[in-house]
Amino acid sequence: MGKKDKKSKTAEQKARVAAKQSKKATQKEKKAKSKGADDDDAEDIDLESVLEAYAQQQAQFLKITEMPCEPPSPRSSATLIGSPSNAKELFLFGGEYYNGALATFFNDLFIYNIDKDQWRKVTSPNSPLPRSGHAWCRGGNAGGIYLFGGEFSSPKQGTFYHYNDFWRLEPSTREWTRLESKGRSPPARSGHRLVYYKNYIVLFGGFQDTSHQTKYLQDLWIYDCQEFIWHNPTLPPTTQKPDARSSFSFHPHEAGAVLYGGYSRVKANTIVGKQVKGGVQSTKSILKPTIHQDSWFLRILQPSPGASANNAPSIRWERRKKPVNTPNPARAGATQAYHKGRGIMFGGVHDVEESEEGIESEFFDQLFALNLERNRFFPLTLRRVRAAPKKPADDRGAKRGRGKADEADLLRNLAALETKGIVADLNAMDTDLNQEVEEALSKPAKLVLNTMPHPRFNAQLAVQGDVLYIFGGTYEHGDREYTLDEMFAIDLGKLDGVEEIYRKELENWQGDEAESGSDSDDEEESVDEDMEGDAPAGVALTLSTALSTTTETVPSTDVEEEQPEPAMDDTRPHPRPFESLREFFTRTSNAWQELVLENVQSKDGASNQSIKELRKVAFDLAETNWWDCREEIIAEEERQEEAGIGEVVNITERTNEAGAIGRRR
8 A cells, every 4th residue: 555645636545545654754754854955845836826827728729629539548536427418428527647756637528439439538728727536417407517626736745726616518519617606605625526406506525635634524505507606505503414524425316315425534532552550541532534334315495486596495414224235344435326216336445454564455346236215235246148059050940040031021121111112222221231330340349358347446437328437446556556547338237248448558656766765675575575476576567467467356245134124015017037128118018107197197187198208207117117126136137047047938928929920010
């Protein structure tokens, strides 16, 4: 693990690094005195002037330009999100990179086109200044993407600067707009979270870092996207609310938002000195690193239609029970992305202090789904690769294949005639289809892994469609901290593998010359002992070698004794194993439409909606139920696969398959 304050990027890392400094504190003091005045001046930097120079450089861009580029350079504490206006795009902004000696901050806006597998870089005359630890979210009913805050530091991270600016990004035009509030606005911070609710943007938590201490925040702010004003709701002193924290999960909900976890340092008493027999022990107050595992529901009530523009929405914090089956042990840096009523969580790190020399850490590569309604965690595991069954090649099979091909051609010809087309147009359709196939085949095939990406913490996650994207993250090996420069995709519906979008080799850890004095040989020997069996020993050792030879282990997850509250009987249709969403709705469509009609008649007495609208509402209910039951269905499918059951077919469907060719009209 690293042993310098300079390399810390988030509040979690700062607390973890501080616990490991005892070994070299004296040596660093002596070396600092011998370095002279030049190094002291290097950290005496006016950050205001540095940021002003960045702003002048940014203004040289005369217009918004977008050019193809290579994948982003390595960075941590950036933000990744799916475009709300284009289902085939992802946006990546900002972040910082620390190589062991100096920190570099970014304000690049990258766009990843999923279909074309192409990265594009956007330059703009009006773009937020370089930063990391900021937060952004979709705009809900207001559209767009909203960004707030973040931090910037000098190259050696001796001084920090926190932002309190508020921005809106228009996804279609790539245009940034700085938003000015009519009244008060939230103070500067980083490590906070944003979430949308209807036409509001909700901000909570974070921390402010000064040269003396790190202050964690628990204030709540709500921005009205229509009235362009921030509200800071006040609660009675006796009202329960979440403790101050940063790096938590904040997910949207139809009635507000759901908060889970986070990190902070809380006051605790510790015994000073050895225990004296019959004497009174002296204690002192310290700040103890704490990983939160509590969950809260933020209920938001909109003001009445006749209320004034400055009337803030009323809010209420409701403490929930601790989620069932929480990942064990508790882990920091386990980020989450929202997906259809679930929080998808990946990675994290758990620190165990074993000696005075430092902290031993365990990194994770597990994937979990937090069902927000049931308040329960479900582990998500990749499916085993299923071997295709061997079919005997006989004459009957060949004839059946030709019959199906003839049937397909006949149906295509009939479809063209029914739409008043010309059969000859099918040739043009085939040509276009062949071109699409050729373009798809011309793209380099992506590597698909049957194991999760390497363990890490603070990875950037985003969901677009039903696919989870994992970008970057941080991994520590010995004294070295590595920023992973790679991106993966996992289909949350299929869980049939991990697609490697790109992966770059890791850069060498530069370290600090202040620590390469007379004791460098002893350090290398201790690092070599830690890495024995992972990679060859040596000063130029890179993590890429260690990652390629590290034995993959899956940490065990203990199921907590706490059980969920008994739920009411659910009479709605439920999906079956190996049943896709389309198959599920086809089978249960009538039941969902009857349920919609009952709900409409119970409220209005009559339905003014068309059949098409009712069917759309029925499909939305079916889709929600399909995803809500997804974890249990996947577990049942795995049990059936282990028992040798590859497919479950309805008996009526099996009977129909014995009929003639036109049976499935």
